[in-house]
Amino acid sequence: MKRPPLTTVVVLLLLIGTYLYSAGRLVLRRGPAVVDPSIEVIRYAHWQIEPGVREAFNEIAADYMALHPKVRVEQMDIPGRAWKQWLRTGLIGGTAPDLVELASYENPDDMLARYFTPITSYLEQPNPYNADEPDLRGLSWRQSYTAELVPVEGVHYFSTNLLEYYGAPSAMVTVRMFYNRRLIQEAIGEDRPPRTYDEFVALCAALQRHADVTHEFVAPLAGSWFNVTQITDGLFSAASQRVALTLDISHDLEMSKVEGLVNYARGRWSLTTPAIRTGLQTVEAFGRYLPPGWSQLNREDAMMQFLQGRAAMLATGTWDAGGILSQADFPVGAFKMPAFRRDDPKYGRWTLGPMSEANTFAGVPFGLTRTSRHPERAIDFLRFLTSRKSNAKFSRISTWLPVIKGVPVPKVSESFRPVEEGYVGGVNIRFFSGEANQVVLQYLYLLSGNAASADAFIAQTRGPFDRAFRGELDRLARVSRETLRQKDSVLAGLYQLEVGTGLGRAKFDRLAANQLTVEAERLRSLRTLADYPGK
Amino acid sequence: MKGIIALGFAVGVHAAPVADEGWQELAGYLFRDAHDAFTREPAGADRRRALGAAASLLNEPPVSPGKVADVEAQLRQLLADNAADEPAIYARYLLARIAHLHRPAETAEIEAAYRAVITAAPAHPLAQLAAGKLALVLLYQRPDLPVPARIAAAAELAPVAGSAQLPETACIYYRVLAEAALYYDMLDERALGWLQRADAVGPQDVMTATSLRIQLAEVARALGHREAALGYYRSYLATAAPTDSRYHTVAERMADLAKEAK
Structure with missing residues (x-):
């Protein structure tokens, strides 16, 4: 008898091995619901794959399962890049998990109406998992939130068109400047964050000098278009607060996007308005300390620069804090970008002061899908997740800010806490439209490097902004x-x-x-x- | 005979839930599902159902000029059959909305359509809606009128547009008048009065309510009514939501104003 060739044997063995492996995985995979129909399986999906968040969710799910042995809670962390398609496929196919993270830009009204259950009536009842909390037990679930989930335009948990709550949030984030405390200590002789904008620029200069002297390539700031705009947004706005008040048609002390655009079209402000020019000049002041080629880099590149000690500061959202704190092999500090003083001779003329962060709304809300097989159980888990005890645990493990009344802000997250005592914002040319944002990103390089020039930026962008606005x-x-x-x-x-x-x-x-x-x-x-x- | 009665009963029992389902779907932005529910069976003499079929078709995706024309024809048929009942009132209102927003139309036609709704049943809630929309046409779509005339014409609609039967809508009507005056740089006592009327209605929405108090304070201040402005600032500070980033700015403006008189 002729023996089969060796390659055929190998291929056959590989096929059999693969089959056995797959069969084994299927048999051994976690999924008691498959074998035990009395187990209720609750699946919840989100895209927060930052270090600390998954761990926090897992611990809370474990607590819930210990309390309810007949329930299995499964976390599904889906990368942001795949989220949109993954979610749409699941919703249309009727296979979406019970609870899904919501965001107003991801879930238009028709999607909410068709695939999600309004949770307004649930939110108006007390959260039973706060029954042991004397100050919360008499409040509704909604009122147990620090800001009581004010239903305003732009929040992710409420639809102003459908007039219903669709999500129960879990956390809050702000934007902060993270810094390498060791490098700052070496550069200026003390570990102290800047208190004014001038001090911030002086710190950048000191870091640059220190790098020149030591011949170590350490940039004062980690650069990428994302991280730099986290700084410029605040500067543009702070430099023009008084002008924004004059452009506030409705006199409610809040210049809306449309009011800004209407008054631009009416010729009541432009890029050459002194306050707007000043905002650009503030960027000019620190832009010279950005690393070469920064505008071509992305968030991950900037994060890598910072974590490898090649940049002393990184402006980003506190959603990155868990990753930074766990991966940096140097002590990390964080501060809110300092504002200009009103008497600042260069930048203070049209400023009011630091901007209020009071309107930082609660995020990471989970919504209940209409296809949930156990909607009451899913709501019960959501209540557990957002109880005071669980929110404290979530905040402690993830470092993200808590959203439930009375939950202490972890010490490590203290500097992330929203600063409420501030003023209204000003005119941020980037926020007026997607196209305006592209114009800023395309020409922001003109405000960086040794030839940084606000006038050059204005000359190049006047036409594009005019069309964009x-x-x-x-x-x-x-x-x-x-x-x-x-x-x-x-x-x-x-x-x-x-x-x-x-x-x-x-x-x-x-x-x-x-x-x-x-x-x-x-x-x-x-x-x-x-x-x-x-x- | 018994069978016919039973069948009729069964149809009657079945029809009500179908209609309710259709209105539920329509209220939930599910236009196609609503249209399916309303057209699953012929509307026959059920005029509410015929109205539902037209109202859902208006936004059934993909929206097209052909569908809008069909809806207009269906609504006109409803009116031709009976011009005075509830479905007719709603049909007349939707025809005005179609002229205003769903297909190109001359301003005169839009105005006439809204006025027809108001004239047909001035005390009806839909007349109030129509009056509010007509106010917008007069304020922003009549460039042939001088600005003061635009505002005066819109303000004349107050008895209908400001009716108490729809308080939230009435509140916004008065606010719209005031904001039009501010847009046209006509900051005067009338603007303050309209804001006061909006505030008196008392909107439920906390942000609308608190914004109104700031508007009152700022307009009163601009008109030199110092004490009134201080009172409105105080009222805002007492009721502002914790997430309102204007709190500190308002507190400082109030303090500055209080100092000015000393």
């Missing part, structure tokens, strides 16, 4: 027309559902009021574009 006003009018049209149908539904029980103050009335507000803003924008056609 006017285009955005037009785009917003078109987008809001679509949502206004939809509300015409939605109001018809609400009218029929509520007319029997009274329309006043009901959803019909509130949505009609919302529609009137949005429509007024839209028509005001169109009036502006018609009256001020531009060049």
Whole structure:
């Protein structure tokens, strides 16, 4: 008998081995629900793969399972790059987990309406897992949150169009400057974060001198477009707070994006407005200390520079704190970027002072999917997750800020705490539109290096910004027309559902009021574009 | 005979949940599902259901000019069959909205359509909605009128647009008047009065309520009503949400104003 060739044997063995391995994995995989139908399986998905977060969620899930042995809680951490497609596929296919992290930019109203269950009524009941907390037991779940989940535009847990809560948040983050304490100590002789903007620029200069003297290539700042804009956003805004108040058409002390665009089209401010120019000059002041080629780098590159000791400071969100603290082999500090003083001769003329972070809203909200097989159990786990005890544990392990009343901020996260005693923001040219953001990113390099020049930036970007701002006003009018049209149908539904029980103050009335507000803003924008056609 | 009665009963029992399902879907932005629910069976003499079919088709994806024209035809048919009942009032309102927002139309046609809703049933909640929308047309879509005339014409709609039956809508109507005056740089006593009326209605939304108090304070201040401005600032500070980043700015502006008079 002829023996089969060796390669055939190897391939066959590989196939058999692969089959056995897969079969073994299937048999041994964790999944009691497969074999025990009495086990309730709750799956929750998020994209927060930063170190510390998964561990915190796991510990809380373990606590819950210890309390409820007939429940299995499974965490699904999906990388951000795959999240959108993964979620859509799951929702459409009816295979989405019970609880899903929500974000207003990921979950449009139609998706919320179709695939998620409103949790407003749950939030208005007490959280039973706070029953042992004397100060919380009489409050509703919503009221147990530090800021009581104020339903405003832009938050991830509430839909201002559907007028319902869809998510229960777990954490809060801010933006801070992380620094290598050892390098700062070496450069300036003391471990002390800067208290003013001038001190910050002086620190950058001292770090640069120290690097020159020691011949060690250590940049004062870790650079990437993302990390640098974390600094410039605050500077642009702080330098122009007084101007923003003059552009606030509605006199509510908050210049909205549309108000800024309308007044730009009306010629009431431009890039050459002194306060706006000053904002650019503030970047010019520290931009010379950015490492060469920074504008081509991304977040991960900047993080690597900092963690390898090749940059002394890194501006980023406190969501990165867990990763920084666990991976850095040097002591790390953090500070809020200092503001200019009002009497600052260079930058202080149009500033009010440090910007308030009071409106930092609670994030990482989980929403309940309509396909959940155990919706009441999923809500129960969500209540457990956001109880005072669990939120304290989450905050301690992840270093992210807590969101429940009375939960102490971990010592390591103390400098991340939102500063509430500050002023309203100013004019941030990057925030007006996606296109304006691209213009900033494309030309920000002109504000860095030894030839940094605000005037060069203005000369290059005046035309692109002009097109971007006017285009955005037009785009917003078109987008809001679509949502206004939809509300015409939605109001018809609400009218029929509520007319029997009274329309006043009901959803019909509130949505009609919302529609009137949005429509007024839209028509005001169109009036502006018609009256001020531009060049 | 018994069978026919039983069948009729069964259809009747079945029809109500289907209609409710349709309105629920419509209220939840699920336009296609709503349209399916309303058109699963012929509407026949059920005028509410015919209205639901038209209202859901208006936004059923993909939205197209052809569908909008179909909806208009269906709504006009509803009106032709009976011009005075509830579905007719709603049909008239939707026709005005279609002219205003869903297809191109001349301003005169839009105005006439809204006025038709108001004239047909001035005390109806939909007349209040129509009056609010008409105010917007007058404020921002009548460049042929001088600015003071635009504002005056919109303000004349107050008896209907500011009706107490829809307090949230009334509040925003008054606020819209005030903000139009501010947009046109006509900061005067009337703007303050409209803001006061909006505040008196008392919006439920905490951010709208607190923003109104700041607007009142700032407008009163600009008009030289120092004591009133201080009172509004105080009222804001007492009710501001913890997440309101304007708190410190308001406190300082109040302190500055208080000092000014000393």
